[in-house]
Amino acid sequence: MSAQSTPSTLTRRHFVVGAGAAAGGLALGFHVPTLAQSGAGSVLTEPEVNAWVVVRPDDTCVLRVARAEMGQGTHTGLAQLVAEELECDWDKVIVQTVTPAQNLARQRIWRDMSTGGSRGIRGSQDYMRLGGAAARLLLLQAAAAQWGVAVGELRVNRGVIEHISTGRSLRYGQVAAAAGKLPAPDPKSILLKHPKDWTIAGKPMYRVDTAVKVNGQVQYGIDAQVPGMHYAAVMACPVFGGNLVSFDAAAISARRGIKAVVRVDEVSVAVVADSWWRAKRAIEDLPIVWDEGAAAAVSSADIALRLQTGLDAKVDVFADTNIGDAAQAIVTASRKVEAVYGTPFVAHACLEPMNCTARITADRAEVWVSTQNAEAALAVLASVSGLALDQCEAHNPPLGGGFGRRGGQQDYVRQAALIAKQFPGLPIKLIWSREEDMTQDFYRPIGWCKLEAGLSDKGELSGLRLRVSGQSINAFSSPHNIQNGRDRRQLQGYYAEAGDAQLGYTVPNLMIEYAMRNTHVPVGAWRGVNTNQNGIYLECFMDEVARAAGRDPLEFRRALMAKHPKHLAVLDAAAKKAGWDRPLPAGVFRGVAQFMGYGSYTAGVAEVSVQGDSVKVHRIVLATNCGHPLNPDQIAAQVEGSVAYALDSLQSESSVLNGRIAEKNFDTYPIARMSQMPKVETVIAPSYDFWGGVGEPTICVVAPCIMNAISAARGKPVRQLPLQKEGLRIV
């Protein structure tokens, strides 16, 4: 085989699928849907079969998706689901992104556009499968009417309808126009396929967006080209909570290409120029007076002290779980184990820096923006421009990374609109410098955690107390979610109830508490919050307790998981594939972890060696049960990506110095590189009885299983992140 072959002959993946949803031992090859490409920037004028499906006369199937594509593969997965029910030719599928104005104009027929919380597939699969199935029914009805026969006399294969008894056939493209004129079928009359009958969904189909991502043709928000466009560089007060007092525009306004220097809002200033580089260089030299405010006196050490007081405080704390008497059980235990863990603020560092292009006139406002929530972007635009929603549009191309940064907060959209409003009719492309991106983020919340365990004389866990002290995302961005002072979100993964993020252990005396201790630093969702931090706290501590009990960390966990068979099955799957019982080369140590988040069960086993201060992660085996695995190859891609993102949660920190973030670019903020990546093996262990998330759940076990392996290697636990605080670095 040579790489010069055409893609369709490169049968790169031959999966042997277990005897679950698919036939046992069946080798399947797949080829590229060559027509598939991004359809961003669409205008919905084409005749459609229904809202989800357009079939062109040449049989191209345009499938419409409202969720954002930021690399997580949601567009491909949702297209698989629609195509499965539609029974079209996968090679003729194109995905088209709808815009929020189009969605609003049709009473949100495409539903929620917000893309986060690993909900892209599991939150849309039901209505999108129905959309595909309804379109198929309409196409069959149109063919039946043309032939004057009953629908029951027809069958369809890859977009070709056949009248069984006469052998006559019609292609979807030939009947789509007639189908689009028929009344929509009653959704209750539609029977969806059983997943065991899937031929497109559940299979490792190629992504629909790869072709345009290898030749530079894909257009992200930062690539928007609007005629007459100018560029803006922005700077906000580096200390959160501070304000912009004044700036000396005259110092730079005579420079080449500079159009204007403008106040954006209370906290930020922008330079508008005919080139972004000119604008950025000018704003770096712009004399600015800030009122940094009280927070300018705050640094990381002050924040650490505040969080530490929350670990033992009697006030401003709530118990989410209180079973038996954990305190008494620990006091009376044969052996007591206690530890305090800490996780820092970390930045998203999407490789495409925050940006937004805006144009506002007296009666029309538009933005071009990579966003996880285009409807929120539209709402911000309407609010800033003062125009009605139906006078606004938010064009929503693919994202150069999201990870939660481009979700709820559309701060960069607001800035771009505030600037553009000052230049009616002039398109303004606002781009943040990397330094602005790293220092004006909504960081993963900082947290500390104190854990205490009691062991019986037989080495059994008799009591466990766990208290998180740290910052709350809800308090910063959505206080309405905090009821009676109980902010459960920060305890994600420790919940008693089943379904989304359930604790996988049964402990006879158990107390789980959260002490909210906020700081002046903005916080937000960061791929996998808060399961990342919570997985580290509990799963690293479980190893400490197992070691104190003289037990194998895997067996110690298993003994506590009998009432949580799904958690246990995934843990067992990871341990089995990792070869937990097999000997390792000299100097290599294993660590294990399991956790649940975003509706899916995950577990991992890492193999690590430590020499001096250097940590080498050799291999990591990660198992997941996401219920219905929709595309094994893309699940693996997300698991592999979770390893890279979790490596950063081990080695990166956004520290606070004099009220501002100290790490401004990748020279001081380490990002995982190729040489640090271990060999990753993905174990998909599906139970086919629920729909769970994929993009985030795995991250929360990667860091703790690596930390546990490090602890095993050096004979003492790793408790403080980043690893540099423990005198360690990943090589």
Add this chain to the structure above:
Amino acid sequence: MFSLNVNGRDHAVDVEPEMPLLWVIREQLGLTGTKFGCGIAQCGACTVHLNGQPVRSCSYPVSAAQGQKVLTIEGLSATSSHPVQMAWKALDVPQCGYCQSGQILAAAALLAEKPKPTDAEIDDAMTNICRCGTYGRIRAAIHLAAGNGSGPASVIHIAGIGPEKACTASERDTGAQA
């Protein structure tokens, strides 16, 4: 005024000598496949070839590129048929895709210099950042493009309900070579 040859076409641009090549390419020439990531030559999203050598164009002044041959992702091949692009498609490397122009050009330069790179040579040459974590597939795709045979892009085991039959790396290799 600076003259540049970009993807085989001559251009003259009237800009400051210190304007980075990245912004000349993106804003003056309108070629947006080359990306801005960090501005300090750390991430490699802006990688282009200068006379065949990979350079980080965000930190390379246009004056230093005067009269030289610049290659961007748009010029690598007319039909995405460069062996590196073929391998990237075969293994479905990109996720968000933002870093991939730079990754592909870095890989193409590596293979031009070392047609059969070792893993260590790949580690040394491929220092570009990918926030989505496509590193494993990038490595496999470089080996594929080099004709080293295709190691598995991803090792995936399916452990479903009922008797398990894993897809092992060797089985996948056999399939890929068939």
